[in-house]
Amino acid sequence: MRWDWLLAAAQPSSAPVTQWPLRIALVLVVVAVIALVLLGMRAGWRRRARLQADLPAPALPPSTSLAxxxxxxxxxxxxxxxxxxxxxxxxxxxxxxxxxxxxxxxxxxxxxxxxxxxxxxxxxxxxxxxxxxxxxxxxxxxxxxxxxxxxxxxxxxxxxxxxxxxxxxxxxxxxxxxxxxxxxxxxxxxxx
Missing domain, CATH: 2.30.29.30 (Pleckstrin-homology domain (PH domain)/Phosphotyrosine-binding domain (PTB))
Structure with missing residues (x-):
């Protein structure tokens, strides 16, 4: 009995990638959205720092151990x-x-x-x-x-x-x- 047909069916195969420009565009859109989120977080952190700029730096602990x-x-x-x-x-x-x-x-x-x-x-x-x-x-x-x-x-x-x-x-x-x-x-x- 021949098993060639079973081996051929078990081989993984994938469809050829088509529409490369669309796939690349989608990847670029996702990367751009992630970059915008990170830039927004950074801008928020900097804005908060500007609003708190009048707060003085806390004292540093003594160089020697406290009693x-x-x-x-x-x-x-x-x-x-x-x-x-x-x-x-x-x-x-x-x-x-x-x-x-x-x-x-x-x-x-x-x-x-x-x-x-x-x-x-x-x-x-x-x-x-x-x-x-x-x-x-x-x-x-x-x-x-x-x-x-x-x-x-x-x-x-x-x-x-x-x-x-x-x-x-x-x-x-x-x-x-x-x-x-x-x-x-x-x-x-x-x-x-």
Whole structure:
């Protein structure tokens, strides 16, 4: 018995490509749409930076380690937003950039040492409140998954999100920051 007909039927074959100009045009349209979306995102980020240009750069942490009350606690710096609006990201001075970080609480304030972005120091006098929440800067997590620090920068209240790698360490960090805010008479001033 001959099996040639079965082998011929099993061979993959495709129709010859026709209408090359139409296919190339469709690919170019898709590439152009993607490019326009990326350019629009970039323009929005730059516009936001222009609107926030009056916001001063946050202080840098001391070069030496703080006399730590808690920390350093490894985690993720989630970004900063205008107080009370967790979608209004602060983009100037790398405050909107998500990055790996460590948080350290000392009597002078809170040091957020970041990888690949500018470090941030929140002086104890500028700290208003610390609370846990579901998210910040467009990122949502489980209940109480984000530590939100409310602090003053250039006369404006800013919310900064930090998520510790280990939940117990986040609780210790939260308690230490609340204690620091209470020492400076500011506990609860930044409540949403």
């Amino acid at each position: 730590s009350v808690v920390g350093p606690v490894p985690g993720v710096f989630l970004g900063s937003t205008a107080h009370g609006d967790w979608l209004d990201r602060i983009v100037v001075h790398d405050l909107g950039v998500r990055s790996r970080a460590t948080a350290e609480v000392g009597a002078q304030g809170i040091a957020l040492r970041r990888q690949g972005a500018r470090d941030v120091f929140i002086p104890a006098e500028a700290l208003h409140d610390a609370q846990t929440g579901r998210g910040i800067a467009g990122k949502a997590y489980e209940r109480d998954g984000v530590l939100v620090l409310t602090w003053e920068l250039g006369g404006r209240l800013v919310d900064t999100g930090f998520r510790a790698d280990v939940g117990d360490e986040q609780g210790e960090l939260h308690e230490a920051i609340l204690g620091l805010a209470a020492e400076h008479g500011r506990a609860g001033e930044g409540l949403r």
